[in-house]
Amino acid sequence: MSAEPPTVNEATLTVRRAELLGPVLGRVVGMLAARAQCPIDRLDDALLLTDAVAAHAPGHTANGRVTVHVHAEPEGLSLRIGPLPAEGAQALVDAASLPGIGNVFQRVADDVRTDGSELLLHLAFRSDTSH
Known part of the structure; x- marks a missing residue:
């Protein structure tokens, strides 16, 4: 009897119309997070990131x-946005700062990294690693 391979719980989407990005990305993240048994409070955080x-x-693409590549597992959810133009990943992080609130990505995600032409966001689901 062989063990079944683990189910891959990820999707990559490319959206060409900016007005569709929020609804489509929110639904994809919601579906993958649910399959990964995401706690409801962290699902709210994941949807804040997608928003x-x-x-x-859209303002930082060539x-x-x-x-956006979305990967969800029981430990958390990761978003990889890109490829973006040179300095586009950092510009995207900088653009997510709101007066009186601060940077949305940095306040909500557990890890925010720019890696060349990509922005990487990670949201942990476990209570011992989430904030």
Whole structure:
């Protein structure tokens, strides 16, 4: 009897119309987070991240298309936004700062990194690693 391979719980989407990015990304993240048994409070945080990506990413692409890779597992959810133009990842992080609130990505995500032309966001689900 062989063990079944683990189910891959990820999706990559490319959205060409900025007004569709929020609704599509929110639904994809919600579906993958549910399959990963995401706690409801962290699902709210994940949707805040998708809203911030949708609001700011279209202005930081070279061709108007936004590509997001979403990966969810029982430990957490990761978003990889890109490829973006040179300095686009840092510009996207900088754009997510709101007066009186601060940077949405840095306040909500457990890890925010720029890696060349990509922005990497990670949200942990476990109570011992989430904030």
